[in-house]
Amino acid sequence: MTDTSRLVYRIGMVGPSRVGKTSLITALLRGGQHLLEGTPVAMKAIGSSTQKRLGQHRRDLEGSLLAGKFRPGALGGTQEKFLFHLLLDPGVPDAGIELQLLDYPGGWFDPVTRPPGADWEECEHFLEQSSVLIVPIDAAVLMEATSATHLRVMPSILATTQVGxxxxxxxxxxxxxxxxxxxxxxxxxxxxxxxxxxxxxRDDSEELLTWVRRLYHDVIDAVPGEAPHVRTLYCPVDTIGCVEITGAEWTPEPGDPATLAFSAEYGVRPPGRQAIKGADDVLMALCRHLVGARQRVEEAVATEKGRTATTAERYAERHEGFFLDIWYVLNGERRYRREAAEDVRGAAVEADKRVTALTEIIEDLASRRPGGRVRQW
Ligand SMILES: Nc1nc2c(ncn2[C@@H]2O[C@H](COP(=O)(O)OP(=O)(O)OP(=O)(O)O)[C@@H](O)[C@H]2O)c(=O)[nH]1
Ligand SMILES: [Mg+2]
Structure with missing residues (x-):
């Protein structure tokens, strides 16, 4: 929790250099804004540094699209650890749900390329504490491999061991x-x-799914044995959308000819406007996760109440961390504190309505059918 009563929801991104972590975070914000259009809830970037970063990313991308040709390597990578703060905002001060997404230079991910002094331990800690992990995967690396040599280097390009x-x-x-x-x-x-x-x-989606299963089977198969209550979802995302791959190159790394670097070139499909696809599925899955968490906490509280009312009260008063906080927030327990304290009745009722609207919208998004790309494992 922050010093306000806003609920903080931590999401960890897991992936090596240039895989698409920053682009996916940016796409989630834009996808969220689109999904919430016409509702009383908004998705916003909080704080000037998050706003600046997202703005810079967008300008770089727009520049590349205007140029009509697009090389992913051309956009600058992330240089330092950065925490993005996005807010599902019902328009009430200190209410809402804050999504914190940790971004870092992909070079830190691999111990071999990690520079001395990189603050990786703190990133690892954040990742472990996150209740959601997102693993962006470069689909082009999987789909453009045409020889045994390409297949051999695929795991190292995608850092599948480190992801695992x-x-x-x-x-x-x-x-x-x-x-x-x-x-x-x-x-x-x-x-x-x-x-x-x-x-x-063309529709090569089944082939992509097969490749992801093949390369990440260790990760996918580890879940039921290690933590059966964790849901695993497959959610492909176009963070740009209006581009088409026109060429792929596998070039030997200068110091180590046995290792290949992958790069791809994309042509821009007219009219060259970004067309994000799949980010809504990621956001709907996040909402389902929040609603599921609330239901579990409600069940736990109900059980406690069944045992003894006093214990239940104590349970409800205690700070039990993130998931009990969800219960408070989504049940309106924390709503309009400020207004109530100031005894501004009209404002309090308005705030109440808005926070209720946030709960309803999260429930509505959670209940929507996932798009045709999504699979659950
Ligand atoms: N065609 C296409 N390119 C993408 C997509 N997502 C990301 N890219 C491009 O891939 C490149 C790398 O993306 P980033 O989001 O910067 O990757 P990153 O994982 O943050 O990289 P580091 O910051 O270096 O760790 C950029 O040029 C992106 O524009 C996508 O869905 N489609
Ligand atoms: Mg980045």
């Missing part, structure tokens, strides 16, 4: 908290050319 290590530590932490729901999302990105539902004309 991080997910396993996270699962161990989830195992210690069997009452807290956990959500693991495998999100292929850069997949505009392999689906025919967003301007593309």
């Amino acid at each position: 290590d991080v997910v396993r530590s996270w699962l161990t932490e989830r195992k210690r908290r069997p009452d807290e729901p956990g959500l693991l999302m495998l999100c292929p990105v850069k997949c505009e050319s392999y689906f025919d539902d967003n301007g593309g004309d």
Whole structure:
């Protein structure tokens, strides 16, 4: 929790350099804004540094799209650890749900490329504490491999061993908290050319799914044994949408010819306007996770109440961490404190309505059918 009564929801991104972590975070904000259009709830970036970063990312992307040709390597990578703060905002001060997403330079992810002094331990701690992990996967690396040499280097380009290590530590932490729901999302990105539902004309989606299963089977299979209460979802996202892969290169790394670097080139599909696809599925899954968490806490509180009313009261008063806080927030326990204290009755009623609207919208998003790309494992 922050010093306000706002609920903080931590989401960890897991992936190596250039895989698409920052783009996915940006797409989640824009996708959220789109999803909430016409509702009393808004999705906002909180604080000037988050706003600046998102603005810069958007300008860089728009520049590339205007140029009509697009090389993912051309956009600058993340240089330092950064915590994005996004807010599901019902318009009431100190209310709402804050999504904190940790971004870091992908080079930190691999111990071999991690620079001295990188604050990786703190990133690891954040990842372990997150109740949701998102693993962006570069779909082009999986789908453009055409030779045995390409297949051989695929795991090292995607850092699947390190991804596995991080997910396993996270699962161990989830195992210690069997009452807290956990959500693991495998999100292929850069997949505009392999689906025919967003301007593309071929459907290679089954092949992409097969590749993801093949490369990440360790991670997928570890979940039921380690932490059966964790849900694993497959949610492909086009963070750009209006591009089409035109070429892929596998070039030997200068110091180590046995290692290949992958790069792809994309042409821009007219009219060259970003068309995010799949971010809504990620957000709906987050909402389902929140609602599921609330239901569990409500059940726990009800059981306690059944035993003894006094214990139940004590249980409800205690700060039990994130998931009990969800119960408070989504039941309106923390609402309009400020207004109530000031005894401004009209404002309090208005605030009450808005916070209720947030709960209703989260429930509505949670109940929507996932898009055709999504799979649950
Ligand atoms: N075609 C396409 N390109 C994408 C997509 N998502 C990301 N990219 C491009 O891939 C490149 C790398 O994306 P980033 O989001 O910067 O990757 P990152 O994981 O944050 O990289 P580091 O900050 O270096 O760790 C950028 O040029 C993005 O524009 C996508 O869905 N489609
Ligand atoms: Mg980045």
